[in-house]
Amino acid sequence: MKDMSSVTNYLDMDNKELFNIYSQDKSNKEVRDILIERNLYLVNILAKKYINKGVEFEDLYQVGSLALIYAIERYDMSKGYEFSSFATPTIIGEIKKYFRDKVWTMRVPRRVQELNKKVNEAKLLLEQQNKKKPKVKEIAEYIGCREEEVLEALEASYGYQPVSLDSPINGDSEDTEVTLIDKIGGQEDSFSNIEYKDFIEKFVNK
Template sequence: MEKMVDVKNYQDMDVKDLFKIFADDKSNKELRSVLIEKHLYLAKILSRKYINKGVDYEDIFQVASLALIYAIDRYDISKGFEFSSFATPTIVGEIKKYFRDKVWTLRVPRRIQELNKKISNAKIYLEQELKRSPRPYEIADYLDVSEEDVLEAMEASYGYQPISLDTPSNDDSEDKDMTLADRVGVEEKNFSNVEQRDFMEKFMKNLNELEIEIIKGRFFENKTQSNIAKEIGISQMTVSRLEKKIIEKLKKEYSKAV
């Protein structure tokens, strides 16, 4: 009965006074529970920021709540700063650590995640039994699953701890300082330019001299239809008509090439 009265008194007291009392008596479980209850809102607010990140809110909230308790136990009111200022980075840090250590970077089916855990345990056991790294078919036999399932789970495990592109390639070649990024292929833009140039050269072989003059003037030398008409000695209307005709030909030939 006396404890209930104490707890009721704690509920009515200022938070700073509660922390002062708790600083002198860390074994006071009732006071500790009151402090947790009064600051649980911090865990809720910070947990909500990580909703829709691939983890259930309840799991994140549990991590945040444990971090809150840890912060309450470590908080030193004599240093003069507010508890929320101390607890927030502690809670956020624990949540981020949870994501870093426990959460898959890529979304992987739960079936694969669970099988991957079994494979990890099986590897430890089989390595001790075989005195070497077990092969996929041996892991499959031990777990009574197909070798294909084992290979799928092992491949998916890269979604748990992705390899940085800055990681050294670790091979026996002379280029030992090369990273994985150095070995990733890059699209060569000049290839498309070569293909386009080759296409245009073949296309222009099917044009007559007048059509070639118009094409070169309009699209390679940026001349106006009026200027081309004067140079060739024909009307601008004729240049316009021929240009449209050439473009239609170009469209048809390009559609065939693609």
């Protein structure tokens, strides 16, 4: 067990010195914890890039923190690159994987999820280039797939983030608030009454 003086000495070291010690002794938890604490700023910066996309920041921060630990465990300073350069794609990769595997409210095939991402990127790029919303045909040509696949990806996007039935939508008048549930048809009892009436008339006239 390390005494407090050794921990204090670790705190006075820079990251390179700490990684050199940790690479030789992976059981040194004091050094690992210091490295984690010093590099959590990376998780904070990268996780903030994905907020407001249907996931709480705390969840993203937790996923990113675990990814940071993986990066610290695998980092090889002898390769010559900075730790931040190594850890960044690891953290981003885990966050994106979390979105793919956990966030979708319906089970959507990975192929469709990946295509949905390409479709959204193409929509944004084409809209910026042409100053108008692209058509399905234009998106399909840009990505290099069939229009049916684009439509499938767009439809699957509803499984990514559900929409509340109480969500307001554009109504016929600006003064009238219309929700999604107002646009959903309900059961029409008069149709059943017509069927019953027709049945009774045929039965009586026999």
